[in-house]
Amino acid sequence: MSATTYENYSPGLQGVIGGITSVSKITVEESRLEYRGYNVHDLASKGSFEETAYLLLKGKLPTQAELDEFNATLDAERAIPSQVVDALRACAPGTHPMDMLKAAYSVLAGYDPEYDQEDPTDHEVNVRKAIRILAKAPAIVTAAYRVANGKDPIAPKSGLRTAANFLYMLHGEEQDEYTELVMDASLTLYAEHTFNASTFACRVTVATLSDIYSGIVTGIGTLKGPLHGGANEEAMAMLLEVGSPENAEAWIRDALATKKKIMGFGHREYKVGDGRAIYLTEVAKEIGRRKGNTKWGDIADIMEKVMREEKNIYPNVDFPAAYAYYLLGIPIELYTPIFVMARVSGWSAHAIEQLDNNRLIRPSCIYEGDLDKAYVEIQNR
Ligand SMILES: CC(C)(COP(=O)(O)OP(=O)(O)OC[C@H]1O[C@@H](n2cnc3c(N)ncnc32)[C@H](O)[C@@H]1OP(=O)(O)O)[C@@H](O)C(=O)NCCC(=O)NCCS
Structure with missing residues (x-):
């Protein structure tokens, strides 16, 4: 690509306003993220993932009765058709977990009782x-x-909420309350994050008046990339390589000296710390104490201190998420799929918002190729 700079063109669309939303807001100077006006720190530490999902999808916090009804609906809808499991079984060995999720949601679309939705912008059907x-x-x-x-x-177990049901279906048995709390908080913190790549891609898809399942499949495909969803897995791989608190300082100084990117640190938007990391660090360390394994929290402290001193860079949400999930015994290849489990709420809220007031998203581009070339018959080329 050309190195020419153009007026009104920003590579990566950095700084370009891609739309108007009332789903969430980042206040960069204060490292604050709000979902529909509520600080995510409050939602994660005082509420539940289901309250957050209700807020994102319905625009307000539920009353107790509304939350009970919402949980009952989720409970009744948790099981997946056997054909979706068949589709997962049809995936080639070694298929990336995110590709399996795309396959599952593609098949699931046709089993939705409102698949034949007449008007793709129908708000109630979309919710x-x-x-x-x-x-x-x-x-x-x-x-x-x-x-x-x-x-x-x-199969899902009736009566268990999202985090608890996930842990139950993963391990085959229910987990303790604090384990469920950590998982629940991480889902709240991962639920939504303004116009990130996967959310924007999801909005582009539904804006063609395609359907909400297609938007979700687009979101999953976009989140798969290591520049977006994959960082929590890479952060854990790095922590495993560091291995011990004794090794941490030398490891990170060496990594910085060789200009390595430290996974789970830095953020395009937040320059003075990612507010989501604060509460997750608290609960990740507490789960370590409860499990008698404070090693990862100790390594994290050392790495955070050196990163602050040397680069003035802070951890993002993926850093504490990585060792929190590790301490919960969750396989590393599930860290990004867990992100999907949370983010479907944010993607859906954006898809609904887009369809409520839709306009096709179709940016312009600058052409740099040749023009006016004479067509030469194939036998003469
Ligand atoms: C998230 C990220 C892509 C944001 O990048 P960005 O805003 O484009 O910032 P840049 O990559 O331009 O970095 C600016 C400077 O900070 C440094 N920096 C940023 N993140 C860094 C990190 N994680 N480790 C080491 N240095 C980092 C860069 O090397 C660069 O330094 P320089 O000016 O001396 O060259 C970047 O911080 C990163 O790659 N982090 C690791 C991956 C990660 O955790 N992603 C999840 C994000 S939620």
Whole structure:
């Protein structure tokens, strides 16, 4: 590509306003993220993932009665059709977990009772579809993992909320309350994040008056990349390489000296720290104490201190998420699929918002190729 700079063109669309939203807002100077006006720190530390999903999809915090009804609907919608499991089984050995999720949601679309929706902009139908998409995410993520590892999926257990049901279907038994709390908080913190790449891609898809499932499949495909969703897995790979608190300082100084990117640190938007990392660090360290394994928290402290001193760069949400999930015994290849389990709520909220006031998204581009070339018959080339 040319190195020419153009007026009104920003590579990567950095700084370009891509739309108007009332789903979430980042206040960069204060490292604050709000979902519909509520600080995510409050939602994660005082609320539940389901309250957050309700807020994102319906625009307000639920009353207790509304939350009970929402949880009952999620409960009734958690199971996935056997044909979705068949589709997961049809994936080639070694298929990337995110590709398995795309396959599952593509097949699931046709089993939605409102698949034949007449008007793709119908708000109420789209909310109902979003709730089904959200409800089934833990069963899809765990079935994909279990099938890929030669195991049968475990059916969801009635009465368990999203985080608890995910852990149950993954491990085959219910986990303790604090383990569920850590998972629940991480889902809240991963649920939504303004116009990131996958959310924007999801909005582009639905803006053609395609459907909300297609938007979700687009979102998953976009989140798969290591520049977006994959950082939590890479952060854990790095922590495993560091291995011990004794090794941490030398490891990170050496990595910085050789200009390595430290996974789980830095952010395009937040320059003075990612607010989501604060509460997740707290609970990740607490789960370490409860499990009698404070090693990862100790390594994290040392790495954070050196990064602050040397680069003035802070951890992002993926750093504490990585060792929190590790301490919960979650396989590393599930870290990005867990992100999907949370983010389907944000993607859906954006898809609905887009369709409520739709206009096709179709940017312009600058052409740099040749023009006016004479066509030469194939036999004369
Ligand atoms: C997230 C990220 C892509 C944001 O990048 P960005 O805003 O484009 O910032 P840049 O990559 O231009 O970095 C600016 C400077 O900070 C440094 N920097 C940024 N993140 C860094 C990191 N994680 N480790 C080491 N140095 C980092 C860059 O090397 C660069 O330094 P220089 O000016 O001396 O060359 C980047 O911080 C990163 O790659 N982080 C690691 C991956 C990650 O955790 N992603 C999840 C994000 S939620």
